[in-house]
Amino acid sequence: MRWMICLGYLMLSGPALAEVSLLIGYLERQEVRPPVLSNLDPFPDDLGVVGATLGVADNQTTGQFLGHDYTLDTVRVAPGEDLKAAAARMLNDTRFLVIDAPAPELLEIADLPEAEGAILFNVSAPDFALRDQDCRGNLFHTIPSAAMRTDALMQFLQHKRWSTPAMVSGPHDEDAALTEALQRSARKFGMEIATSKTWNFDADMRRNAAQEVPLFTQDLGEHDVLLVVDELDDYARYIPYNTWLPRPIAGSEGIVPVAWSRVVEQWGAAQLQSRFTEAAGRGMQSTDYAAWAAVRALGEAVTRTGSDDPATLRAFLLSDEFELAGFKGRAMSFRSWNGQLRQPIPLVTRRALVAQAPLGGFLHQHNEMDTLGIDAPESACTKFED
């Protein structure tokens, strides 16, 4: 009853506020994950979707004061089943999809006739091309690109004057993408990766890391820091303290650039973390954060425009007026050239925040956060030019 009363008041005093009801679809491609050496950190079953659920709850709390209503429809597609068809079905009911799927499938969905004029959010694919030549005008990205994360790490290396990194990369496709991103970022910040090797052991490192890793890293030569690329969380945990030279580790282990981690506790983040932990029974991870940010970005656009029209919301999301408070100390917004959410990148260990990029001294003519990832002049994306 109380809500109805306050709503009544609001109708009298606020701006024109019609009843707005927003259905947001959450679509997940489930994957068979390859086995990893350690089972200490299981991959959560509900990764991403809890973040979206929390985002809807946050939106709903605001919405109840404004007569705005939010609901989430979650569809999880098993390995081998047709994701594109599921997306097409969802797009018949809603214009707003939050998607956890790899890049090729994201593009298939974005190119569906049903997706024309819709707003899609990528919450997990880090691929460079999705923000560059393969970008789509209906596809926003709340997960940072690999380039944003590796740029953040290179800023940190520069800041520490660890200017000669060496690198060990895993054998998977995902590792290749991050390796390439690290090399590109090193060049961008005037560094060169001295030596690199591929990790191709099939032994169980839990038993013999102390014997194998020193030998494996002995011929890396002089370096200040060892970059370890292990996107599947397989072997990197066995590298620290076993290297031939005593060097800090960064990349997928040691100091890791992320969209989010449970160790982020400044800038009011403790509140978001505790809401999430209460809902999920585990710490909040990057994909959870990206899903939360996507839903909150939509909510913020609805709150400020009082509209549920996708064209109105898209224009607002890309405008200078849009700002999202993402608990990382700076107002986040979307890059108007490729739909990427510009955001600070925390550099974390498992136990604490080490630093947050953009680091002091890395300047930019418009926004310091644009020192991370693909900036407007270098972007090959043309789908947002309208």
Place this chain on the structure above:
Amino acid sequence: MKHLITTLALVTAHAAQAGEIWISNEKDDTLSVIDVETLEVTRTIPTGERPRGITFSKDFSRLYICASDSDTVQVMDPATGEVLHELPSGEDPEQFVLHPNDLHLYIANEDDAVTTVVDTETRHVIAQINVGIEPEGMAVSPDGGTVITTSETTNMAHWIDTESQEIYANTLVDSRPRHAEFTHDGGKLWVSSEIGGTITVFETAGQTEIAKIEFEVQGVHPDRVQPVGFDFTEDGKTAFVALGPSNHIAVVNAESYEVEDYILVGRRVWHMAFSPDKTQLFTTNGVSGDVTVIDIARREAIKSIKVGRFPWGAAMRP
């Protein structure tokens, strides 16, 4: 009346003191008491966990402390530093405001999206009002008719009727509202937005926005200019606004809404309190763990005083 006498006696007993500034140290679970005359910490008093908002009763005989992680409001005798009793506060009390009736505390429960109203005499919760996510800023109109709660993630000021204890209006502000204050005449409400980087000024009568104040600190990126706590001078003509991680206090003309000056203080400046004679301002600097003393007339920082870890709230006791 008895309280008044006690206070008078106390003031006489410490005749050399020109009053005190009480500071809550969020990460030390203590209060630091600063002597305004000597500008030194004279006492450090243990509290419950994570003390943030602090405020005195009208006669200064009681100090109320939001002990956030203890989920309680502690009531302290400021003369002895003894915690007399606790008030039911709801979960995670962050900030509160004492109604002019000296009886009702309006408490923002940050983790619960609720404002709790507690009667300090009967020690009972008399109302809980659902508000937006992460309520923080609390203000009460001088006539006591309206209490404001601002919610950080919902980005609103909620206007609460203190008769019915119900919300009668909600007004949107920029991202992450942190603090609210009515002007001394009650005619206007100011709300600071940390991430938005602005202060929104409302006409109280119709809850309509009449001005927006923006800040620009030379050599500091706009993203780091984050208005949080603020307060008005006694004549109501000037506001001092803490700008968080930009490490500056802005001096704002409260009539023209122009920023007249910026004063460099400690790191992540948060809340503030005036000295009893209103000639000095004490700001809490969370990251540097100190309090900056500002000379109001000269608009200059004159001293830094080391307090505990993460100083948050500040309250004056004459």
